[in-house]
Amino acid sequence: MPRRFDLDWVRVLAFALLVPYHVGMYYVSWDWHVKSPTPVAAIEPLMILSAPWRLSLLFLVSGVATRYLSDKLPVGFLRQRSWRLLLPLLFGMYVVVPPQAYLELVEKVPGGYHAGYLDFLSGYMRGGDLYCMAPGDCIDGPTWNHLWFVAYLWVYTVLLWAGGRLLPQSLRDRAGHLVRGACSGFGIIGWPMLVLVLARVFVSPHFPSTHDLVDDYYNHLQYGLAFALGYLLAKADGSWEQLRRSRHGMLALALGSYALMIAGYLRFDDVDAIPTGPIAALRTLWGVMEWSAIAAILGYARAWNPGDSPLLRYLTAAVFPLYILHQTVIVVMAHTLKPLQVPPAIEGPFLVVATYALCLLGYEAIRRIGWLRPLFGLKRDRRPMPVPGARSPAG
DSSP: OOOOHHHHHHHHHHHHTHHHHHHHHTTSSSOOSSOOSSOOGGGHHHHHTTTTTHHHHHHHHHHHHHHHHHHHOSSSHHHHHHHHHHHHHHHIIIIISHHHHHHHHHHHSTTOOOOOHHHHHHHHHHOEEEEEEETTEEEEESOOGGGHHHHHHHHHHHHHHHHHHHSOHHHHHHHHHHHHHHTSTTHHHHHHHHHHHHIIIIITTTSOOOOSSTTOHHHHHHHHHHHHHHHHTTTOHHHHHHHHHTHHHHHHHHHHHHHHHHHHHHHTTTOSSOOHHHHHHHHHHHHHHHHHHHHHHHHHHHHHOOOOOHHHHHHHHHHHHHHHHHHHHHHHHHHHHGGGOOOHHHHHHHHHHHHHHHHHHHHHHHTTOTTTGGGGTOOOOOSOOOOTTOOOTTO
């Protein structure tokens, strides 16, 4: 089957959303690695606009890509995926992420954290808790921070590979047929939404998000479901056509559930514990918005049906290095700018634009250095990169 350029654009834009979202985390009241001295709670509703669906969408698109790759590489698939995922994960944990942990200590330790960066690195490399603000609230090392997505993606890929090797072919065929049948027609709208609503209402209160893999049951339900759906429905053309036909209704449902959810949160803004009935309703709206937004985005991308382009090829290659770099760039810049007391209305947009610019500059350097490319998830390329504006020997 031809390459799904519509999903390439979805992946690029979903990863691009991470930059403004994580810049927003610097200003909102929710906990994060570093925090602005000037909170801006007014942007929290804007943050919630993408929070329910953004990462599930990325796992779904990753599931589709995994299906195409596994069909293309029946031999060596797991080795190739492990190389492309684990090497950047380990490099990120030991090289890219440490400045985030260091600056978090600098900002959060009462009285200040006075060890230099090299002394901090020594403790970080040894592993274990670096500092605990309270029992269970510790900064430890080594950590993957925002790179948890890569760890989860690798684990889901291994489970998929193991299932393909250990389960009988007849059982795998029946399971795939069952899922594709359930998700034909309006099933692609109803069944995933129902599972996400039930997970949000009944699982998330008992197993909140941790991103530490071993006890993150709610996240495994929603992200594992999205990854599996992407893999099993990658070539189910009828399901994708249903999403295309339903895109307007799904957009209306996503916006409607978002508006009701925000109204509910504002209604109980000053309540320490939202009553059982309203909190269940809010969690239901979250699950409804999660899948309806994903369905709408996939449907509009399918209807748009873009072709290949030099810009798309460039961004498709750049997006993973940008993802690896972006949060460290944000944390370091935000901490560095703090003494200047720049108003958030100016500082926030600057952080967004500067992060994009610095990450793309970083990608331009990474893609030109052969040994550095695999550390950021790029294929090793020993061919010399052309110098912009240079004339060919024939010219």
